[in-house]
Amino acid sequence: VRRANASHKFDTVNNLLRGKHFAGPHRVVYLGDVAQACLAQLTNAETPVFEEHPGYNEQRWSLSTTSGDVRVHIASRPYWAWGLLTSGYLNIITLEGPLSDRARLVLDTVSALGHPPWEMVHQRTAERWLSSKLPSQNLKTNERTWRSLLQSARDTIRESIEGMQVRCDQALNEEDANQHEWSGVLRDDLHMARRALSEDNAPGVERALARLEAGLIQMSTAFDSGYVPAPEALHSDGSDVRSM
Template sequence: MNEHQNNPDATTTSVLFGQVRRASASHKVDTNHGLLRNRHFTGQHTVLYLGDLATALLGHLQNAETPTVGETPGFNEQRWSLTTQNGDLHVTITSRPYWGFGLLTAGYLNVIHLQGPKALRNRLVLDVASSLGQRPWEWSRPSRASRFLHRHFPEHDLKSNEIEWQGLADGGRDDLNEAIHGYQTRWEDMRQRADNEEDEALNLAIEDDLHVARKALLEDHTTAVERALARVEGNLILLNPSTNPSSFEPHKTMPSIGNTPPSTNAEVTFVDYAALLEEA
């Protein structure tokens, strides 16, 4: 399904293809339950090479269910598929070799299906693209990737894939910019001549945090944007205690997939607390 049709808001599914650059034996499949586990799992299992792209994507789904492995890896530990649900967002990731017979990690790609509200897809793609350190739509072997898409996904090509990635990421930036603008407008509506030094200090703090949020957005630092706007909201409430905090409703203009980005050494916890994803 193409995200950029006449009415993109009517589209609920995005299909993305991304280059895998690093992978290690950091995960296992609980073969009794078909669930993804971390490398410390001691039950009956097979090894699964998750890869940097899938790790980043799952790491930004802070409230997701434990991924279900639909295609369990066999001899080829980097050939698999898994699904998970994060609120209204349904995610499927499939790992496939596209050159070199899958002998090298760089010979793999991930096929990513995102189904759900556009704002959530926007935010997830922005988070993933900004945290990887390289553009997932850029390929180790572009000609082989093009051949793979032509053979298995003829409705897609490398250019349309790049446009899809960038369009969703741009949508995420637009959503965050709209949130910043919304807080700016609310502040200007509430702002009155300061009656005392405390009010003036709050106004200065709000102004400073709005500046921090804009600067963070320019750097695609989405977590810093959220933190700055959270401080703005708190100070707006202090500035006008009679304001109902729910009237701000930041989640409507600033969809959040997760509050903490994945780090190199951190584990990612899912709703099913029996399983922890540990990053490669």
């Protein structure tokens, strides 16, 4: 954790995580940047339930939630300077579910966070804390776990792009006089998909692949029932790639 503020509340009646505008009985809770980034990437997630309530120490807590087939458990623990500063906390994140879903969540979290979450602010103290509290873990094994899931997500996305490349090549090789008009459009979106992947921007990849899918459908329609002109090639200024 590098930053934390009073951006959320603990619903003391229902044991739920609430936004800062929640007006019911509550206590302030400090989530921290890592936990916020992780929870923000979940799709249609259940409202997180606190298993350990924040009390006088507003940054010591644990909660869990479910999003589809993935269960997420996060615990916030002090490890440096007795937890007097927000950067003196770390998050223990446990993910359960299909590898592809867990890997995608990690990729989106790291991308949204903007810095490697495995890099502790106070590394020596973190190493000692892990040795004492979680002897099966150390900074190196923790980093390898993060990187392994990141690479798994990248490999899956790369396979999707390569599969789309094959489909585009097959469509462009069809013996039809109008197919060449689509070449620039398809290749531009393939380039944008690869560029988004290089920046770990999975939503950007998905948008590019969706445009490619729509283009292939239009091409098929043109081939079967008549001429359908290709749209003008889309030249990106970069905003499409990083709009998240």
